Amino acid sequence: MDILVENEFGMLLRKLREQKGMSINQLAETAGISNSQISRMENGVRGVPKAPTIRKLADALGVSYGELMTAAGYLEESGTAHDAAQAPEWATYKDKRDFKKMLEEDGELMFDGIPLDEEDRQRIKDVLTGLFWEAKQMNKRKKKPNGTPDGK
Structure with missing residues (x-):
């Protein structure tokens, strides 16, 4: 994955988390992912996560798995x-x-x-x-x- 996709994914993740009124710690607990991992994703420091992690994030945020998979570069816009x-x-x-x-x-x-x-x-x-x-x-x-x- 390229840096642009990583940054876009991180920005979308932060936007969705903030729209839900969740802190990084709340999302981490709900998704079963460490808060440092989420922070690194949002800041573009960590690469795009694997599909199972994206599923956990989508479920925790109550958003479309397909939308997150597309933002991560796994799926096309369709x-x-x-x-x-x-x-x-x-x-x-x-x-x-x-x-x-x-x-x-x-x-x-x-x-x-x-x-x-x-x-x-x-x-x-x-x-x-x-x-x-x-x-x-x-x-x-x-x-x-x-x-x-x-x-x-």
């Missing part, structure tokens, strides 16, 4: 996890195809034998979207110049 065009700039055609396949082959999602409703399915897909692109990006960074993970 806000839909289904659109392969929302992939990061570095994603190849194959990456986009893999992502689309992952989302389309999920079938019926169940928890304790009970089908999940549409809202819960979407939340799971949103989290998977962030994790998928983060894992893809980390994998690309690990590859050596000749294209193999261990450089051999």
